[in-house]
Amino acid sequence: MRASVTALFERAATTLPDGTVFLATGDIPAMWIRDSTWQVRPLLSLPPDAACLRFLGGVSRRQSRYLLIDLRGNAFNPTGSGRCWHRDVPDQDPFVFERKFELDSLAAFLDLALRIQRSTGYRDHLDASFWAAATGLVALCAAEQEHDRSTYRFLRPGAPAHDQLSHDGFGAPCTPNGLVWSGFRPSDDRCVLPYLVPANAHLAVTLGWLAEDGACPSALKADAARIAADITHAVGGIADNDGVLPYEVDGRGNAIMLDDPNVPSLLALPYLGWCQPDDPDYRITRSWVLSSANPNYVDRGGVQGLASEHTPAGWVWPLSIAIRGLTAADPAERDTCLAILERTDAGTGRQHESFDPADPSRFTREWFSWADMTYVQLALAQAGLPTV
Numbered sequence: 001m002r003a004s005v006t007a008l009f010e011r012a013a014t015t016l017p018d019g020t021v022f023l024a025t026g027d028i029p030a031m032w033i034r035d036s037t038w039q040v041r042p043l044l045s046l047p048p049d050a051a052c053l054r055f056l057g058g059v060s061r062r063q064s065r066y067l068l069i070d071l072r073g074n075a076f077n078p079t080g081s082g083r084c085w086h087r088d089v090p091d092q093d094p095f096v097f098e099r100k101f102e103l104d105s106l107a108a109f110l111d112l113a114l115r116i117q118r119s120t121g122y123r124d125h126l127d128a129s130f131w132a133a134a135t136g137l138v139a140l141c142a143a144e145q146e147h148d149r150s151t152y153r154f155l156r157p158g159a160p161a162h163d164q165l166s167h168d169g170f171g172a173p174c175t176p177n178g179l180v181w182s183g184f185r186p187s188d189d190r191c192v193l194p195y196l197v198p199a200n201a202h203l204a205v206t207l208g209w210l211a212e213d214g215a216c217p218s219a220l221k222a223d224a225a226r227i228a229a230d231i232t233h234a235v236g237g238i239a240d241n242d243g244v245l246p247y248e249v250d251g252r253g254n255a256i257m258l259d260d261p262n263v264p265s266l267l268a269l270p271y272l273g274w275c276q277p278d279d280p281d282y283r284i285t286r287s288w289v290l291s292s293a294n295p296n297y298v299d300r301g302g303v304q305g306l307a308s309e310h311t312p313a314g315w316v317w318p319l320s321i322a323i324r325g326l327t328a329a330d331p332a333e334r335d336t337c338l339a340i341l342e343r344t345d346a347g348t349g350r351q352h353e354s355f356d357p358a359d360p361s362r363f364t365r366e367w368f369s370w371a372d373m374t375y376v377q378l379a380l381a382q383a384g385l386p387t388v
Helices: 002-012 033-045 050-069 103-120 128-144 197-212 218-235 280-289 318-326 331-343 369-382
Strands: 013-015 021-023 096-098 297-300 303-306 354-356 359-364
Touching: 002 013, 002 033, 002 369, 013 050, 021 033, 021 050, 033 050, 033 103, 033 369, 050 103, 050 128, 103 128, 103 197, 128 197, 128 218, 197 218, 303 318, 303 331, 318 331, 318 369, 331 369
Parallel strands: none
Antiparallel strands: 013 021, 297 303, 354 359
């Protein structure tokens, strides 16, 4: 655990000249809005410390500046270097490393900024840039409730199907239903159907927090509260006949029944603040997710977790094991998950993106800071610290 935290501060984090903090995702030299939020969340489980709060605020302020550059960007460079995973639009800003519109990135931005304030009282990072980014974010979410197909297209000629949107780059047809449209999942893989349920659930939670903040302007408060209520109402009506929530829907009666190892996920709903781990409705969905009914569930080699089409078939993501532990109602299940993670790191002292349950020495991503730090949070929880 100490090595993971050291890597976060010494290898992943860079303080930029403006005092904000660039946080690399790991062995890819870019900052993902989503990843960076979950990378630092375990620090909020520790007693507040002035230096740590400045660090957390610096990460949040960097996220604000990135979203003011491009609200649809998911990953960014430390400088305007023009480096990118792939240049997908001719006028792609040189700060934008990748421009996959992922709704969970917007929710993650609000989550970090507001969770810092709500758990510690610190709010130096809730500056003019934050409120400008939040205002743009809410306006974009309102527009994406009535998605205009002409506003976003994502094609990568020659790329696999999961790396670009279907239907000539515009995504699957949909009908407005109160949820907010998303092009891509938190795995960076395309949404098959464009209303991503766990990302919407997380967004509803964070928009509710935004509306509750005493400094939130009245018009922004009203818009945030309305969208949160729309989402909450929509999610409440889409479980199947057995009470299981779908992963994606299209507003036309079609649903994708699976769960993905990346957060937001259905498994992670309590971690996102949507419900409590012992919530009866959540327990129904959780039981389904952690069973062979979920196409991504793997139980092999003494390992139980979730796989993804993003990585080799049947390879489990440590993220899913850590989230299972963090959302467990039974402390014994948390202990089981921690033990699995500690015996499957291939002796590297790090958690990876995914690994082969039959041979954990076969893995993807030598250094994946998000997975490292989610393991840290699980270890802190086992030690009795709160999961803030």
